[in-house]
Amino acid sequence: xxxxxxxxxxxxxxxxxxxxxxxxxxxxxxxxxxxxxxxxxxxxxxxxxxxxxxxxxxxxxxxxxxxxxxxxxxxxxxxxxxxxxxxxxxxxxxxxxxxxxxxxxxxxxxxxxxxxxxxxxxxxxxxxxxxxxxxxxxxxxxxxxxxxxxxxxxxxxxxxxxxxxxxxxxxxxxxxxxxxxxxxxxxxxxxxxxxxxxxxxxxxxxxxxxxxxxxxxxxxxxxxxx
Amino acid sequence: xxxxxxxxxxxxxxxxxxxxxxxxxxxxxxxxxxxxxxxxxxxxxxxxxxxxxxxxxxxxxxxxxxxxxxxxxxxxxxxxxxxxxxxxxxxxxxxxxxxxxxxxxxxxxxxxxxxxxxxxxxxxxxxxxxxxxxxxxxxxxxxxxxxxxxxxxxxxxxxxxxxxxxxxxxxxxxxxxxxxxxxxxxxxxxxxxxxxxxxxxxxxxxxxxxxxxxxxxxxxxxxxxx
DNA sequence: ACCTGAACACCGTTCAAGT
DNA sequence: ACCTGAACACCGTTCAAGT
Numbered sequence: 001x002x003x004x005x006x007x008x009x010x011x012x013x014x015x016x017x018x019x020x021x022x023x024x025x026x027x028x029x030x031x032x033x034x035x036x037x038x039x040x041x042x043x044x045x046x047x048x049x050x051x052x053x054x055x056x057x058x059x060x061x062x063x064x065x066x067x068x069x070x071x072x073x074x075x076x077x078x079x080x081x082x083x084x085x086x087x088x089x090x091x092x093x094x095x096x097x098x099x100x101x102x103x104x105x106x107x108x109x110x111x112x113x114x115x116x117x118x119x120x121x122x123x124x125x126x127x128x129x130x131x132x133x134x135x136x137x138x139x140x141x142x143x144x145x146x147x148x149x150x151x152x153x154x155x156x157x158x159x160x161x162x163x164x165x166x167x168x169x170x171x172x173x174x175x176x177x178x179x180x181x182x183x184x185x186x187x188x189x190x191x192x193x194x195x196x197x198x199x200x201x202x203x204x205x206x207x208x209x210x211x212x213x214x215x216x217x218x219x220x221x222x223x224x225x226x
Numbered sequence: 227x228x229x230x231x232x233x234x235x236x237x238x239x240x241x242x243x244x245x246x247x248x249x250x251x252x253x254x255x256x257x258x259x260x261x262x263x264x265x266x267x268x269x270x271x272x273x274x275x276x277x278x279x280x281x282x283x284x285x286x287x288x289x290x291x292x293x294x295x296x297x298x299x300x301x302x303x304x305x306x307x308x309x310x311x312x313x314x315x316x317x318x319x320x321x322x323x324x325x326x327x328x329x330x331x332x333x334x335x336x337x338x339x340x341x342x343x344x345x346x347x348x349x350x351x352x353x354x355x356x357x358x359x360x361x362x363x364x365x366x367x368x369x370x371x372x373x374x375x376x377x378x379x380x381x382x383x384x385x386x387x388x389x390x391x392x393x394x395x396x397x398x399x400x401x402x403x404x405x406x407x408x409x410x411x412x413x414x415x416x417x418x419x420x421x422x423x424x425x426x427x428x429x430x431x432x433x434x435x436x437x438x439x440x441x442x443x444x445x446x447x448x449x450x451x452x
Numbered sequence: 453a454c455c456t457g458a459a460c461a462c463c464g465t466t467c468a469a470g471t
Numbered sequence: 472a473c474c475t476g477a478a479c480a481c482c483g484t485t486c487a488a489g490t
Contacts, residue, residue: 017473040464050475052466057473061464109335112385117397126394127403134405140412142425144394148386148418149379149426156382159338160374168352168370171343177353179360186366192374199368200375200430203437207429243454266483276456278485283454287483456489463482470475 017049019057023067030068035106038068062110069107070119075100078128086136087205093129094154094201101158108155139215146208153204157197165192243275245283249293256294261332264294288336295333296345301326304354312362313431319355320380320427327384334381365441372434379430383423391418 025046030038040061044051058064080092101108116123126147133143174181188195251272256264266287270277284290303322306315327334342349352373359369400407414421 039462041462051464052476053474055465105335109331109385112382113388113390113393115390115393115395115397117395117399120399120402123396123399123403123406127406130403130406130409134409140409141414143409144406144413145418145422145425148422149383149429152382152386152422152426153375153379153430154382155385156338156378156380157375159335159381160378162339164339164341167339167341169341169343170349171341173343173346173349176346177349177356180349180353180356180370183356183360183366183369187370188367192371196371196374196378199371199437200378203375203433204379204426204430205433206436207431207433210432211425211429265481267481277483278457279455281484454490456487458485458487460485461483464480466477466479468475468477471473 017047017053017057019067022047022054022057022064023071026064026068027071030104035104038064065107065110066114066119069104069110069114070121072100072104072107073111073119073121073125076125078125078132081128081132082135086133086138087209089132089136090129090150090208091201091205094150097151097154098158098161098197101155102161105158105162108158112155136212137216138212142211142215146211149208150204153200157193157200160193160196163193243273243279243283245289245293248273248280248283248290249297252290252294253297256330261330264290291333291336292340292345295330295336295340296347298326298330298333299337299345299348299351302351304351304358307354307358308361312359312364313435315358315362316355316376316434317427317431320376323377323380324384324387324423327381328387331384331388334384338381362438363442364438368437368441372437375434376430379426383419383426386419386422389419 022043026038026043029042029046040051040054043064044054047054054064058067075096076093077096078093080089083089084092101111111122114122116126129147130143133146134140138146168180168184168187170177170181170184248269252264252269255268255272266277266280269290270280273280280290284293301322302319304319306318309315310318327337337348340348342352355373356369359372360366364372394406394410394413396403396407396410
């Protein structure tokens with residue numbers, strides 16, 4: 001069904017413009033010069049064609065973005081599932097996921113709304129996560145919600161990596177926010193976004209353990225410890 | 227220091243263009259016609275001036291966006307702090323926060339990187355949250371990380387509200403993702419994004435209760451229940 | 453001090469014309 | 472079938488000229 005297959009005779013000729021080639025060029029461009037550099041004009045330049053030529057193979061720039069996003073998802077490491085208990089594997093997946101999207105922040109709003117059909121690598125990632133959670137005892141009906149919850153936290157945390165280190169410095173209005181200002185001062189230096197992510201990830205995964213235990217049956221211990 | 231103060235004599239004259247007025251007009255525009263309608267040209271039109279006139283009062287469109295974001299934060303309901311236990315108040319705050327940013331999705335990447343200095347309403351929100359958590363027993367050094375963790379989850383969940391209902395429908399590649407496809411089918415219909423948010427919020431808050439209990443002292447029960 | 457109007461350097465996208 | 476080149480309808484921003 002590709003245009004290569006529709007080219008049955010004659011010499012192999014020159015490399016042809018395809019959606020796949022456009023995606024690869026877009027990934028190259030983003031990796032080399034960042035997301036701001038990904039314009040239709042730059043993409044066409046990279047491929048040695050006129051900008052309008054691209055529209056014979058993709059219908060919109062957003063389609064290119066969706067293809068890039070699926071491509072980027074291959075970088076997310078799901079290998080911990082099957083090797084570690086589900087909760088540790090989930091945390092490892094979340095760490096890798098966040099790291100990848102911290103390098104591709106403009107794709108965060110894209111992945112949040114892009115259907116998995118037509119995004120094979122994204123689908124493959126979810127399959128590995130789902131299989132790992134099922135093997136860990138998660139019931140089918142809660143599984144997707146649990147994945148989405150972790151994903152929401154991960155993507156929000158990926159955005160947070162872009163915050164300047166002094167984002168919470170209250171400046172001139174410190175007097176009107178004494179409690180918060182003191183808490184900001186008491187916060188450890190260094191990788192603040194990373195510390196918040198680890199705190200939240202630990203809490204979220206612990207809470208999910210409790211959800212699973214409660215779903216498993218009434219004999220499970222009370223996770224609140226009260 | 228405002229331009230009104232620098233206008234000591236003469237009649238009150240006509241309403242003057244100020245950063246505050248520009249912000250109000252921007253909020254009006256967004257509320258009436260959505261974020262896509264917020265262009266410099268439309269904003270100038272709303273105010274009855276030439277687009278270039280705005281640059282006498284704000285240095286960039288992004289500054290307008292930051293001002294709108296701070297304004298929007300007033301809508302987030304923090305009233306549960308002081309009225310309810312910290313964990314319930316935190317959950318109520320998170321629900322309101324998500325709801326507001328679900329209506330202002332384009333502001334999500336803005337709030338994630340905007341310093342609180344010069345954002346008085348945002349700072350006031352954090353102060354109420356911080357005071358509520360302190361009263362609930364949270365130590366200063368963990369407080370901001372806990373808030374950031376919840377915020378990351380909230381903002382990710384706000385993005386997730388924009389996902390189409392069939393975002394996880396695997397389509398033609400369902401065969402390569404049987405576990406995930408089955409879990410998607412087993413998922414309840416209705417407000418899927420809402421269900422994932424509530425599952426994650428419950429888990430995150432439960433996990434934070436455990437973090438606090440562990441920080442409070444060695445006598446606290448083991449949250450894992452093992 | 454602050455507004456206007458023209459201009460600039462971009463965007464993504466369309467489409468008639470070519471081959 | 473697919474590419475080029477010109478054009479379109481926008482963007483945000485700058486700046487000389489006015490008052």
